[in-house]
Amino acid sequence: MWICASVAAVEGLVVASVFMASAMLYHFILLQTAFQYFAAPLYIAFSLLIGLIYAGFSAVAASRFLDGQRRRDTTLPFSFFSWTIAFAAMLMIAFLAGVVGDLSRVSLTSAFLVGVPVVVVMRSLVQSVLSQQISQGELRFQKIALIGERELVLDFLLQSDLWRHGHELTNTLYLEDAMRDGAVAAENVAAFARAALQQGVRYIVITGDIAHINDLDGLISDLKRFSLNVVYAPAIQKNRIEFLDVVPIGPNRTLRVLRKPLSDGAVLLKRALDIIGAGLGLLALAPLLMITAALIRLDSPGPVIFRQMRRGFNGQPFSIMKFRTMTVTESGFAMTQATRDDARITRIGRFLRATSVDELPQLFNVLRGDMSLVGPRPHAISHDDELSAQLAQYAHRQRIKPGITGWAQVNGYRGETATMAQMQGRTDYDLYYIDNYSPFLDLWIILLTIVSPKTRRNAF
Numbered sequence: 001m002w003i004c005a006s007v008a009a010v011e012g013l014v015v016a017s018v019f020m021a022s023a024m025l026y027h028f029i030l031l032q033t034a035f036q037y038f039a040a041p042l043y044i045a046f047s048l049l050i051g052l053i054y055a056g057f058s059a060v061a062a063s064r065f066l067d068g069q070r071r072r073d074t075t076l077p078f079s080f081f082s083w084t085i086a087f088a089a090m091l092m093i094a095f096l097a098g099v100v101g102d103l104s105r106v107s108l109t110s111a112f113l114v115g116v117p118v119v120v121v122m123r124s125l126v127q128s129v130l131s132q133q134i135s136q137g138e139l140r141f142q143k144i145a146l147i148g149e150r151e152l153v154l155d156f157l158l159q160s161d162l163w164r165h166g167h168e169l170t171n172t173l174y175l176e177d178a179m180r181d182g183a184v185a186a187e188n189v190a191a192f193a194r195a196a197l198q199q200g201v202r203y204i205v206i207t208g209d210i211a212h213i214n215d216l217d218g219l220i221s222d223l224k225r226f227s228l229n230v231v232y233a234p235a236i237q238k239n240r241i242e243f244l245d246v247v248p249i250g251p252n253r254t255l256r257v258l259r260k261p262l263s264d265g266a267v268l269l270k271r272a273l274d275i276i277g278a279g280l281g282l283l284a285l286a287p288l289l290m291i292t293a294a295l296i297r298l299d300s301p302g303p304v305i306f307r308q309m310r311r312g313f314n315g316q317p318f319s320i321m322k323f324r325t326m327t328v329t330e331s332g333f334a335m336t337q338a339t340r341d342d343a344r345i346t347r348i349g350r351f352l353r354a355t356s357v358d359e360l361p362q363l364f365n366v367l368r369g370d371m372s373l374v375g376p377r378p379h380a381i382s383h384d385d386e387l388s389a390q391l392a393q394y395a396h397r398q399r400i401k402p403g404i405t406g407w408a409q410v411n412g413y414r415g416e417t418a419t420m421a422q423m424q425g426r427t428d429y430d431l432y433y434i435d436n437y438s439p440f441l442d443l444w445i446i447l448l449t450i451v452s453p454k455t456r457r458n459a460f
Contacts, residue, residue, distance in 0.1 A: 003062060003066060003130075003139075003141055004059045004062040004063050004066070005059065007058055007059070007062040007126055008055040008056070008058040008059035008062065009055065010126070011054060011055060011058040011119070011122055011123070011126070012051040012052060012054055012055030012058060013051060014118065014119075014122055015050060015051050015054045015083065015086070015115060015118070015119060016047040016048055016050060016051030017047075018111060018114055018115045018118050019043075019046065019047045019050050019051070019111045019115070020043060020044065020047040022107050022108075022110045022111035022114060023043045023047075023103075023104065023107040023111070024038075024043075025107075025110075026104060026106055026107040026110065027104070027107070039102055039103075042099060042102055042103070043103070046090055046093075046094060046103065049090055049093065050086050050087060050089075050090040053085075053086040053089050053090060054082060054083060054086040054119070057078075057082035057085070057086065058082070058123075061078055061079070061082070061123070062126075065127060065130065066130075066141060066142075066166065076120055076123060076124060076444070077440050077441055077443065077444030077447075078123075078440055079119045079120050079122075079123035080116060080119065080120060080444065081440050081443070081444075082119070083112075083115050083116065083119045084112075087111075087112050087115070091108070134164070134165065134166045135164055136164075137163040137164055139166060140163065140166055140167060140168035141166050142166055142167050142168070142202055142203070143167070143168045143169075143170045143199060143200050143201045143202060144162070144167050144168070144169060144170070144201060144202065144203045144204070144205055145169070145170055145171035145172065145173070145192070145196040145201045145203075145204045145205070146169060146171070146172045146173070146204075146205050146206075146207065147172075147173045147175065147189075147192070147204060147205070147206045147207070147219070148174070148175060148206060148207035148208050148235075149174065149175050149176060149208065150174045150175075150176055152207050152208060152209070152235045153172060153174065153207060155207075155235060156205075156207045156233060156235065157169070170196060170199040170200075170201055171192060171195055171196045171199065171201065173188070173189070173192040178192075183218065184218060184219050184222075186218075186222045189219060189222040189223060190222060190225075193222075193223055193226045193228065194226075196228070197226060197227075197228065201228065202228075202229060203228070203229045203230075203231055204223065204228050204229070204230045204231070205231055205232075205233050206219065206220075206230065206231070206232050206233070207232075207233040207234075207235050208232070208234070208235055209234075209235055210234040210235070213232070213234075216232070242257065243255045243256070243257060244256045244257065244258070244259055245259075260399075261399050261400045261434045261435070261437055262400065262437060266437065269439060270372060270437075270439070270442070271369075271372075273373070273439065273442065274366050274367075274372050274373050275366075275367065277366075277373050277446075278363040278364075278366040278367045278373065279367065281360075281363050282363050282364075282367075285360060285363075288357070288360070289360060289361075292323055292352065292357055292360075293323070295348050296323060296324055296346075296348055296349075296352075299346050299347055299348040299349075300327060300346045300347075300348075302324055302327070303324055304323065304324060305321055305322070305323065305324065305361055306321075306322045306323065306324040306325075306326075307319045307320065307321055307322075308320055308322070308380055309380065309381050310378035310379060310380055310381065310384075310402070311378060311379065311381050311384040311398065312370055312371065312378050312398070312401065312402045313370075313398060313400065313401045313402070314398060314399075315395070315398050317381060318365070318370040318371075318378075319370075320362060320365060320370070320371075320378060321361040321362055321364055321365055322358050322359060322361055322362065323352055323357065323358040323360070323361060324346075324349070324358075325345055325346060325348075325349025325350070325352050325353050325358045326344040326345050326346060326349055327344050327346060356405075356449075359404055359405075362404045363404070366404065370401075370402075371401055371402050371403060371404065372400075372401040372402070372403045372404075373403060373404055373405070373442065373446065374403040374404070374405060374406060374407075374433075374441075374442040374445050374446065375400050375401050375402045375403025375406055375433075376397040376398075376400065376402055376403065376406050376408065376430035376433070376434070377402060377403065377405075377406055377408070377409060377414075377426075377430075378402035387423060390420070390423065391420075391423055391424065391427060393427055393431060394423070394427050396427075396431055396434075397427065397430045397431065397434070399434055400434050400437070405445060405446065405449040406429075406430060406433060406445065407429045407430065407432060407433035407441075407445055408425070408426040408427075408429035408430050408433075409449070410445055410448040410449055410452055411429050413425050413426040413429055433445075
């Protein structure tokens, strides 16, 4: 697709320029190297190489973006990791070619560090432009054709706003007009398909009453001779259900309406990363944990570790561990949510909450399997029951293990949920994370948890 190729070319050229510019600035400005002593052909070759490798990742990201993943949130970490992988691949090739020693380590390091914000900003800018053009109907990159009864086709078009999603309708075949002797004429279907192919149609959409789906067998058979994607859109006026894909159950083909957020392989990978991350974290943070425990003991009477019942994976309750930051230790079955300037927060507790150090004992929850490093934040059981009653989608967060940090938290939805807008915002971000989970996204969230000021914006 020309859009993917254009995006790949632009992003590849930019990263190649970053690599080359870093080398030239270092050699010509800092070292004041004479041009004849500058390995220009070598740097140009590896600039083009890293640009080409990154362009490949860029084309894949653009294709995914155009195929329906039009939110920018999760593609930004992919740009960071794509840049890292492209850079590592370039270094590996230089090593195998025996010329890695001819490349300046300072220029390589500066090129990588400068490239990180460049690729993230560039990806964000490209996708912002594409999103705006798509939503305004200025960019229609996918041509489709429609088949169905006149009334159902019109309903589909009225409900879909195809032009706001990058689609362009080229052909329409009304079944009433294609009938002959009580059946859809094969020659009419063939003529329609040929006309669609000539106009560059990628998908033919058949819409109809799902109760009559078996009646479409002949129509679909007539389309099999053509190299086209044919999809079926059930005409459902009320309580519309999203059909995700088709799953074979025995000899039957069933329509999936819900999917487990994580495959079995993803569950194993996420658990392995949790164990490694939590284990290394506890080892590295052991001095901080001991100092914090001592300060809590000296600051106010009460236990160092505070346990509270929270609702976790699949709605199962578990006991969460935190450093005590308040003068009370509520069970979780009945509690009052902390507010800004809450008098119950201790002196050391205010600092621990602002810096999230109070959450570190949850690394033990991760090792125990109650939690993950990244996931929706769990709430106390009484609070969870209250939010579930007020917000229909809230309980959907429990389809994945709760986390020490999460996508909602790094986007500023942390702390008190006093308004419906705060509840809805946190829930939306958590559900988006569940639907778009990847190991790369987890690593990106952990990175943002450490460096992003949004993570601590509502901490109190």
